[in-house]
Amino acid sequence: MDLPKSFRTFNREEQEIFKEILANRRDVRGHQFLIKGIPDREIDQILEAALMAPSVGFSQPWEFVIIKDLETKLAIKNSFEEKNQEASHLFEEKKQKAYDDLKLEGIIEAPLNIAVFYVPSKEPVLGQTAMPNMGRYSVACAIQNMWLMARSLNIGMGWVSILDAEKVKTILKAPEDRELIGYLCFGYTDGFYSKPELELKKWDKRKLWKEVVVNGKYEVK
Amino acid sequence: MDLPKSFRTFNREEQEIFKEILANRRDVRGHQFLIKGIPDREIDQILEAALMAPSVGFSQPWEFVIIKDLETKLAIKNSFEEKNQEASHLFEEKKQKAYDDLKLEGIIEAPLNIAVFYVPSKEPVLGQTAMPNMGRYSVACAIQNMWLMARSLNIGMGWVSILDAEKVKTILKAPEDRELIGYLCFGYTDGFYSKPELELKKWDKRKLWKEVVVNGKYEVK
Numbered sequence: 001m002d003l004p005k006s007f008r009t010f011n012r013e014e015q016e017i018f019k020e021i022l023a024n025r026r027d028v029r030g031h032q033f034l035i036k037g038i039p040d041r042e043i044d045q046i047l048e049a050a051l052m053a054p055s056v057g058f059s060q061p062w063e064f065v066i067i068k069d070l071e072t073k074l075a076i077k078n079s080f081e082e083k084n085q086e087a088s089h090l091f092e093e094k095k096q097k098a099y100d101d102l103k104l105e106g107i108i109e110a111p112l113n114i115a116v117f118y119v120p121s122k123e124p125v126l127g128q129t130a131m132p133n134m135g136r137y138s139v140a141c142a143i144q145n146m147w148l149m150a151r152s153l154n155i156g157m158g159w160v161s162i163l164d165a166e167k168v169k170t171i172l173k174a175p176e177d178r179e180l181i182g183y184l185c186f187g188y189t190d191g192f193y194s195k196p197e198l199e200l201k202k203w204d205k206r207k208l209w210k211e212v213v214v215n216g217k218y219e220v221k
Numbered sequence: 222m223d224l225p226k227s228f229r230t231f232n233r234e235e236q237e238i239f240k241e242i243l244a245n246r247r248d249v250r251g252h253q254f255l256i257k258g259i260p261d262r263e264i265d266q267i268l269e270a271a272l273m274a275p276s277v278g279f280s281q282p283w284e285f286v287i288i289k290d291l292e293t294k295l296a297i298k299n300s301f302e303e304k305n306q307e308a309s310h311l312f313e314e315k316k317q318k319a320y321d322d323l324k325l326e327g328i329i330e331a332p333l334n335i336a337v338f339y340v341p342s343k344e345p346v347l348g349q350t351a352m353p354n355m356g357r358y359s360v361a362c363a364i365q366n367m368w369l370m371a372r373s374l375n376i377g378m379g380w381v382s383i384l385d386a387e388k389v390k391t392i393l394k395a396p397e398d399r400e401l402i403g404y405l406c407f408g409y410t411d412g413f414y415s416k417p418e419l420e421l422k423k424w425d426k427r428k429l430w431k432e433v434v435v436n437g438k439y440e441v442k
Binding site: 003004005006007008009010014015017018019020021022023024025027045047048049051052053054056057058059060062063064065066067068069072083086087090091099102104124126127128129130131133134136137140141143144145147148149151152153154159161162163164165171172173174175180181182190191192193194195196197198199200201203204206207209212213214215216217218219220 | 281355362386403411412430434
């Protein structure tokens with residue numbers, strides 16, 4: 001079967017623009033969002049980017065819940081507060097102080113929140129039979145597409161993961177089988193940090209290339 | 222603390238280029254790869270894209286194993302064959318025939334394979350305390366960055382998931398605690414399909430917008 005092909009090639013200049021989008025994407029939290037709504041046109045483009053993500057066996061195992069109302073946001077924020085307090089205690093004393101000083105979400109400040117769910121299939125999924133997490137990874141890829149698209153639209157996004165996933169499901173009346181992958185906050189911002197905030201604040205160091213790239217095989221130690 | 226910011230804004234034309242990269246990315250398999258090596262410069266750019274991915278709590282929980290030698294590829298391919306045969310039987314008769322006709326990987330044909338591992342942290346990770354899969358999702362985001370970067374470089378990538386993750390670890394001598402997230406095949410190609418191959422071959426239908434986008438809350442049925 002001869003299938004239709006596209007021969008679109010990208011040139012050096014276009015590659016550089018893409019690299020700049022990658023390099024300038026940041027996790028944006030509440031202290032950086034501006035009070036300015038996001039037009040529907042932009043929201044649609046962010047969702048379109050999600051739908052262009054790869055999905056294992058073309059399963060498209062995702063759902064996107066668009067949240068703008070304050071009541072829902074407050075309920076979600078409540079779950080964040082609970083889980084954040086629990087989390088703080090897990091870090092050793094010195095880190096705990098630093099942890100408590102961080103602003104880790106922008107649920108209320110962001111004009112737009114999107115909850116992204118994984119929808120498990122009832123049938124076997126091509127490509128997921130040996131690696132059962134594949135559908136979840138497809139959803140994560142869709143989130144990365146949204147993040148980059150938002151950045152290209154000069155919109156900041158933050159991924160909030162300090163949440164009780166079951167509470168979020170209850171708040172949004174999600175069906176039993178759905179699984180929360182990401183809770184995303186979107187808004188215009190007063191500028192993107194030049195590096196990840198946690199790198200600038202020395203929470204952790206950037207790993208060196210040689211620490212994460214292995215040639216051929218791991219060396220047996 | 223005043224942190225340094227970047228005020229790079231992207232314009233309409235740059236947004237359109239990015240959208241074209243998203244729209245033209247495909248999963249590329251063996252029947253489409255050309256016999257043509259990938260220069261180191263391009264490999265480095267693909268890895269740099271991975272390292273620009275977001276990571277929960279700036280944990281950078283990833284490792285990338287660069288594989289080019291035939292012996293390793295043959296061993297991996299062997300694991301694919303085993304798992305693929307098992308998988309085929311899971312589909313009902315009609316689908317099984319279609320499944321067997323699909324070429325689902327390009328391990329040998331692709332000049333470059335990269336195995337991507339998740340490295341679990343021994344300490345608590347900021348942002349991962351309530352959602353333990355977050356580090357795995359960071360690795361999936363890094364893979365999506367690689368995929369898009371490869372596409373912008375006019376290089377095809379295929380994600381092979383029909384593998385025994387433990388066997389892949391053994392072949393690559395990976396330490397006990399590593400977890401395989403993706404096994405990626407890269408190569409130049411004779412053209413990218415205009416739509417996902419599984420959509421063109423009617424393996425499954427594209428979902429409608431209204432099937433995957435929910436406004437506000439799920440409706441109780």
